[in-house]
Structure formats: C-alpha cells, structure tokens
Amino acid sequence: MHPERLQQLVDLLRGRRLAVLTGAGCSTESGIPDYRGEGTRRRARNPIQYRAFVTDAAVRARYWARSTLGWPRFAKARPNPGHYALARLEQAGLLVGLITQNVDRLHHRAGSRRVLELHGSLATVRCLTCGHAIDRDAFQQWLLELNPGWSAHAAELAPDGDADLPDELTTRFRVPDCPRCGGILKPDVVFFGENVPRERVEAARRIVAAADVLLVAGSSLAVYSGYRFVLEAARQRKPIALVNLGPTRGDALATLRLEGRTGEVLPRLAAALTGRAFPERHVTEGLRRAG
Known part of the structure; x- marks a missing residue:
C-alpha cells in the first residue's frame, strides 16, 4: 500500500458522508474463507x-x-482491524450506513450499528x-x-x-x-440462485442515495447483488472508492482504487478521517486472530 495512494483516498472521503459496501475480503483476515480469494x-x-x-x-x-x-x-471468528475501523467511522458520525454482503455478523461484533445485511445472517x-x-x-x-x-x-x-x-x-x-x-x-x-428481498435492496439503495460517496471494501463485486450499488452510485455521479486485493468488476467505474488488505487500509483511513489514533489493541488482536 503506497502512502500517497492512501492520502488520495483520505482526500476523496474527507468531509463527505460515506456509504460503505463490504464483501468477503473484510472477513478473510478473521479466518473465514471466501469463494474467490487467494x-x-x-x-x-x-x-x-x-x-x-x-x-x-x-x-x-x-x-x-x-x-x-x-x-x-x-x-x-472475531472482528479484525478492518471491522473495528468501520465501527469507528460510524461512531464519528461519518457513515450513513454499511451494506454488507457477509453473513458472519462480524460488523455487529465490532460495534457497527447501521448495518444492512444484504444476504442475511x-x-x-x-x-x-x-x-x-x-x-x-x-x-x-x-x-x-x-x-x-x-x-x-x-x-x-x-x-x-x-x-x-x-x-x-x-x-x-x-x-x-x-x-x-x-x-x-x-x-x-440468500443462497446462490435466490433473490435478495426487494425491501432489503430498496433499503440499501436509500443508503447510497443519502451518501456523498460510496466506499467498497473487500469485494470483487463479481455478484450482481452488490455490484448493482456501484452502478447506482455511478448513475448518481457519486465518487466511488474501491479497497480490495485483486481486480474488481467495478474498476472501470471507480474514482479511485487502492490495492490492499482492508485490515491494513481501513484503520489508517479511520485514523486520518477521525483525527484519532486507532486503538493498538484492536490492531494487535485482529492480526493475531487472522494469523
């Protein structure tokens, strides 16, 4: 992760209301495998x-x-530094809401409250x-x-x-x-081949509509159920920031893309946007559990 790239991400998000979409890459560092990861x-x-x-x-x-x-x-499985960082952003009043494609409840365990579980639990x-x-x-x-x-x-x-x-x-x-x-x-x-309930999709769309920018963290966006919100943000001409290991389906629509692990990028982002150092115990505990 290049410091100048991280600074560009901070500059893009600073002073804006954030909608966040997370995928399996947020949980792999907690020891939960994904379908398309390394x-x-x-x-x-x-x-x-x-x-x-x-x-x-x-x-x-x-x-x-x-x-x-x-x-x-x-x-x-326990939350890792990426989960704690998103909870910190919410507590600082910077998040409109968090849409997750994950079914593991780790965002809740980290302290996030404005969580929409797109695929259930x-x-x-x-x-x-x-x-x-x-x-x-x-x-x-x-x-x-x-x-x-x-x-x-x-x-x-x-x-x-x-x-x-x-x-x-x-x-x-x-x-x-x-x-x-x-x-x-x-x-x-929601299993593969099953539709996300309409009311859940509409609730997620309202989160995107209320935000100034969409941050996608740890998702390849290969599944349309999550990718649709990138399309929605692009249609609304809102900036889109992607943090992920490896390419994503939304790369062509991104305002900024940062290659990296969410457990490393998000704590630094939260510290920069909130002006408060990220709790070392969250970092060390998260990295220990991921290992």
Missing part, C-alpha cells in the same frame, strides 16, 4: 444452490452435515413455510443430538460456515423439520 482460487468449489436445497432432501442433508462441522469455527435458521426462526447455536445442538458422534469428523472450514467433507459421509445425516409446521429449515441467508 486461497480458494486454487481449488474449485460450487456453492449451494437455492433450487437444489429446496427440492432435494439429499442436498439439504449434505449442506447441514457440512455446516454442522463448519459452524463451531465460523461462530468463533447464518446466526438464524428459518422455516421456509411458516417463517419460524431458530437460533443457529440451538439448532447446532439439535443436529448433534440427532447425529451422535458427528462432531468427531475432521473437516476444513469453507466459505459461509460450510466445511469440506466427502459426499459419501453425508448420506445418513439426519436433518430435522420445522418443529411448528414440519416445513424445510434453511439458514436465513
């Missing part, structure tokens, strides 16, 4: 598809079998028929009770709280139905 590009991985989940019981069993192994590590499981909600930790215990000894399987954490596991091990995994109506239980997140 580590995952080396191995092909097909994310769960909405239609397959709702129509095929075997697909649901495979998903929950893997999720049961991945959830404990996912739930233990893995912290809740919801019935597709009656809407009954179950806390994911409670659901985890239910799954383990139905599948004794399952937690003994070893698996590598994968994106979105999933885990890598051979399909042949998941065929006998038992998945409960909704305790109220017997419907299908699904994590309260």
Whole structure:
C-alpha cells in the first residue's frame, strides 16, 4: 500500500458522508474463507444452490452435515482491524450506513450499528413455510443430538460456515423439520440462485442515495447483488472508492482504487478521517486472530 495512494483516498472521503459496501475480503483476515480469494482460487468449489436445497432432501442433508462441522469455527471468528475501523467511522458520525454482503455478523461484533445485511445472517435458521426462526447455536445442538458422534469428523472450514467433507459421509445425516409446521429449515441467508428481498435492496439503495460517496471494501463485486450499488452510485455521479486485493468488476467505474488488505487500509483511513489514533489493541488482536 503506497502512502500517497492512501492520502488520495483520505482526500476523496474527507468531509463527505460515506456509504460503505463490504464483501468477503473484510472477513478473510478473521479466518473465514471466501469463494474467490487467494486461497480458494486454487481449488474449485460450487456453492449451494437455492433450487437444489429446496427440492432435494439429499442436498439439504449434505449442506447441514457440512455446516454442522463448519459452524463451531465460523461462530468463533472475531472482528479484525478492518471491522473495528468501520465501527469507528460510524461512531464519528461519518457513515450513513454499511451494506454488507457477509453473513458472519462480524460488523455487529465490532460495534457497527447501521448495518444492512444484504444476504442475511447464518446466526438464524428459518422455516421456509411458516417463517419460524431458530437460533443457529440451538439448532447446532439439535443436529448433534440427532447425529451422535458427528462432531468427531475432521473437516476444513469453507466459505459461509460450510466445511469440506466427502459426499459419501453425508448420506445418513439426519436433518430435522420445522418443529411448528414440519416445513424445510434453511439458514436465513440468500443462497446462490435466490433473490435478495426487494425491501432489503430498496433499503440499501436509500443508503447510497443519502451518501456523498460510496466506499467498497473487500469485494470483487463479481455478484450482481452488490455490484448493482456501484452502478447506482455511478448513475448518481457519486465518487466511488474501491479497497480490495485483486481486480474488481467495478474498476472501470471507480474514482479511485487502492490495492490492499482492508485490515491494513481501513484503520489508517479511520485514523486520518477521525483525527484519532486507532486503538493498538484492536490492531494487535485482529492480526493475531487472522494469523
């Protein structure tokens, strides 16, 4: 990260109301893999598809079998310096709102309050028929009770709280139905092939409309659900700043692009815009957890 490039970013954002859009790159430094990052590009991985989940019981069993192994590590992830920096900007009154494509609740844990979870949150499981909600930790215990000894399987954490596991091990995994109506239980997140609820999209658009500039942090913008807000900001002729490792789909529309890790760039940005040194404990704790 070049100091002069960071100064250009500070100059672009100073004195302006910010809308922030974050992606998986904000959470990789907390130990949560992404679909397109440095580590995952080396191995092909097909994310769960909405239609397959709702129509095929075997697909649901495979998903929950893997999720049961991945959830404990996912739930233990902690915010990194990038999350804390965005919370600091909000506390200083500089953020109109934060739109996140992540489903890990790390922005909330860092202290952010004006958060719109575009794709939902893995912290809740919801019935597709009656809407009954179950806390994911409670659901985890239910799954383990139905599948004794399952937690003994070893698996590598994968994106979105999933885990890598051979399909042949998941065929006998038992998945409960909704305790109220017997419907299908699904994590309260938007799967690939599923639409983001219209009211959520409109709320995100209002955040962009109320801001003077859009800052995109840690997203390749490969998925349209996030990229649409870059298009919206461009249509409104608002400056767009991108902070990411690697190219993004929105590079051609960017006013300024800075190559770097969000956990390194955002704390320096927050310190410059707020005039306050970033808490060293957040930096050291975040970097230790990321390592």
